[in-house]
Amino acid sequence: MNERASTPSVVRWNEVREALARAAEDAGRDAAEVTLVAVSKTFEAEDIAPVIDAGQKIFGENRVQEAKGKWPALREGRPDLELHLIGPLQTNKVRDALRLFDVIETVDRESLAAELAKEIPKVGHAPRLYVQVNTGEEEQKAGIPPGEADAFIRRCREVHGLAIEGLMCIPPADEPPSAHFALLSKIAKRNGIRILSMGMSADFEEAVQLGATHVRVGSAIFGRR
Numbered sequence: 437m438n439e440r441a442s443t444p445s446v447v448r449w450n451e452v453r454e455a456l457a458r459a460a461e462d463a464g465r466d467a468a469e470v471t472l473v474a475v476s477k478t479f480e481a482e483d484i485a486p487v488i489d490a491g492q493k494i495f496g497e498n499r500v501q502e503a504k505g506k507w508p509a510l511r512e513g514r515p516d517l518e519l520h521l522i523g524p525l526q527t528n529k530v531r532d533a534l535r536l537f538d539v540i541e542t543v544d545r546e547s548l549a550a551e552l553a554k555e556i557p558k559v560g561h562a563p564r565l566y567v568q569v570n571t572g573e574e575e576q577k578a579g580i581p582p583g584e585a586d587a588f589i590r591r592c593r594e595v596h597g598l599a600i601e602g603l604m605c606i607p608p609a610d611e612p613p614s615a616h617f618a619l620l621s622k623i624a625k626r627n628g629i630r631i632l633s634m635g636m637s638a639d640f641e642e643a644v645q646l647g648a649t650h651v652r653v654g655s656a657i658f659g660r661r
């Protein structure tokens with residue numbers, strides 16, 4: 437064991453992985469079906485590097501600018517990392533986002549779908565795309581309202597030629613998340629979508645119970661922000 441293996445974040449990362457495996461087992465699912473996205477927003481490269489060295493390959497960031505500042509250096513010599521954008525994407529940052537991210541989880545409006553379709557051929561690199569659904573229909577939260585999700589997904593695919601592979605949601609903080617996870621799963625099923633990005637530090641076990649394929653866990657690994 438090297439010294440870094442005992443840093444608090446690596447210890448917590450191992451605990452989260454164990455909890456995730458248990459949650460999958462409890463749900464009668466194969467643990468390999470659930471991918472842990474380690475959310476490293478606000479943490480510095482020096483906090484993130486030990487978790488990479490311990491074996492975590494998939495990370496989430498919520499700001500393009502912040503990711504641009506720390507990930508190019510972190511990725512050097514580590515070709516197998518995968519970076520997910522999990523925060524709102526402004527259309528004027530699409531080109532940067534396409535260069536930085538392997539997955540964009542926050543496609544949430546027509547103007548963004550159009551900009552992605554326009555820029556992907558220019559950048560020559562197409563990240564995998566998820567649609568964010570505002571399951572709680574909260575005004576301050578990004579995401580397409582659930583009632584508009586089917587039509588939006590169809591337009592992304594048919595009008596903009598975007599392959600939508602997943603759905604993502606962030607349930608309201610003050611409600612039990614299960615109904616939101618179930619709703620996301622239902623929208624996914626009827627649109628032929630297999631990937632469900634749902635569940636964070638406080639509720640990833642419930643998300644796994646309800647079919648999450650990707651959980652986005654930050655503070656349970658890296659500590660308080």
Ligand SMILES: *Cc1c(COP(=O)(O)O)cnc(C)c1O
Pocket residue numbers: 475477498522523606636637638652653654655656
């Ligand atoms: C910050 C964030 C997370 C991680 O939240 P924790 O509660 O720290 O696990 C997950 N998803 C999104 C979209 C986030 O912005």
